[in-house]
Amino acid sequence: MTTNPDQHPKPDQILNETIDLLRTRLPGSFSQITLEKVVVGVFFTGVKLSNGYGGICFTPVDLIPEAVCCTTAASAMPYCGKLQGVTLDEILTHIHSPAPLVRAVLISIVNALSVWYMDIVPEGTYRIEEDKDAFDLVDDIDPKRTVVVVGALWPVIHRLKLRGVAYRIFELNQNALREDELPLFVPPEEQDTVLASAGCVVMTGATMVTGTTEDLLSRIPEGVPVIIGGPTISMIPDILFERGVTAIGGDIVTDPDSLLTTIMQGGSGYHFFGSSAKKILIRKD
Secondary structure (H helix, E strand, O other): OOOOOOOOOOOOHHHHHHHHHHHHHHHHHHHHHHEEEEOOOOOOEEEEEEOOOOOEEEEEEHOOOOEEEOOHHHOOOOOOOOOOOHHHHHHHOOOOOOOOHHHHHHHHHHHHHHHHHHHOOOOOOOOEEEEEOHHHHHHOOOOOOOOEEEEHHHHHHHHHHHHOOOOEEEEOOOHHHHHHHHHHHHHHHHHHHHHHEEEEEEEEEEEEHHHHHHHHOOOOOOOEEEEEOOHHHHOOOOOHHHHOEEEEEEEEOOOHHHHHHHHOOOOOOHHEEEEEEEEEEEOOO
């Protein structure tokens, strides 16, 4: 199985260890950095820190089944109206919060801190390629091996279809799949069998929000390439690489104010890529 420090990984270990790594590597104290702006948009959540750096995460609306009712939906974001000016030390104590929107804000913070670190780290620390999408690596996958797609990743699935590559889909929300994809859905009880013969695993970074990343990585056989992509996974790769991930595709926020305005107005990646954020690909050496 993929290298993992623990026999039975716990949810959020990757986030916790990444935060610890950033805390030791970044200058200054998290008690001196505050949340300057927080936006929870229809498609994306974003933050701007008091040091000027910004981060982003997808907004997990589908994880809030009670969102149709204002009273019960309040639990999805219990800190609404109280986040501006809060120190990172304080807000990061809620890293184990089950509230989906809180998790999106916390991951956005980790991603903002990662942008800061990648901005000051010595050149060559990471193998970063700018303006490249991790999902482009799908074109290099051996077409003779089955690809496991984690999440309803239409761009990936579309490429695999065009190339005639066999694939199976892991997805928490089966309703997110198209009709012709339903026969390729793998129920939880069959996933380990499918992973045992997989030639590659392509994952959505959204697994960080659902808290399923650690468990998935621990069940992938050692040596199988693992690609994780999407704005949610825009963090330093050290801990992910230790757990068998071979490539990460995220986003660097280049203009936090513009990006937050865009997502506040219902914008998606098509609206901010190339203007207030750029894609990056980080490969494991």
